[in-house]
Amino acid sequence: MLNPLIADMLGKVIDISSKTCEFKNGLFGRCGAEAAGLCQYCGRPFCAKHGVVLDDDQQVCNRKVCLAKRMDLLRHLEYKAAAEELNEAGVCGLPGCNAQIGAQCTRCQAYFCPRHAFGREELVLENRVRVRRMASLCKHCADRRPLWAQR
Ligand SMILES: [Zn+2]
Ligand SMILES: [Zn+2]
Ligand SMILES: [Zn+2]
Ligand SMILES: [Zn+2]
Numbered sequence: 001m002l003n004p005l006i007a008d009m010l011g012k013v014i015d016i017s018s019k020t021c022e023f024k025n026g027l028f029g030r031c032g033a034e035a036a037g038l039c040q041y042c043g044r045p046f047c048a049k050h051g052v053v054l055d056d057d058q059q060v061c062n063r064k065v066c067l068a069k070r071m072d073l074l075r076h077l078e079y080k081a082a083a084e085e086l087n088e089a090g091v092c093g094l095p096g097c098n099a100q101i102g103a104q105c106t107r108c109q110a111y112f113c114p115r116h117a118f119g120r121e122e123l124v125l126e127n128r129v130r131v132r133r134m135a136s137l138c139k140h141c142a143d144r145r146p147l148w149a150q151r
Helices: 004-012 064-088 139-148
Strands: 051-053 059-061 117-126 129-138
Touching: 059 064, 064 139, 129 139
Parallel strands: none
Antiparallel strands: 051 059, 117 129
16 A cells, blocks of 8 residues: 555656647647647647756646746746835835835735735635635736636
């Protein structure tokens, strides 16, 4: 009997050796080449030509929405680092604002003045039921949501 934790981890390892690239090649349908990785955003296998496997184990395919997510994540980390720095000085996380902190964004966890983070209704899944709840979001995080809702 395997340690359940190890068994769980092993269960998550997906064997890609039998998979082929699902990237759509214009009019010719799926690429079909041997898979080199599995996209962390859409879950589709991709070949060496149609995606990247990075040193830090990120695997992202070349679909437009997946590339956009990768770029967005990089930008988001920069945004967050800048906001945290401003928060340490006790001011709103938006560069140039300098107003006093009012609310915390539930997404990036940074603090903003009441003008730059405000309550929005959002739909969340709770026990498989969609419920509306109020969450404070900064504008940056609110703007990112349509992208991340795509698959
Ligand atoms: Zn993808
Ligand atoms: Zn391919
Ligand atoms: Zn935010
Ligand atoms: Zn502000």
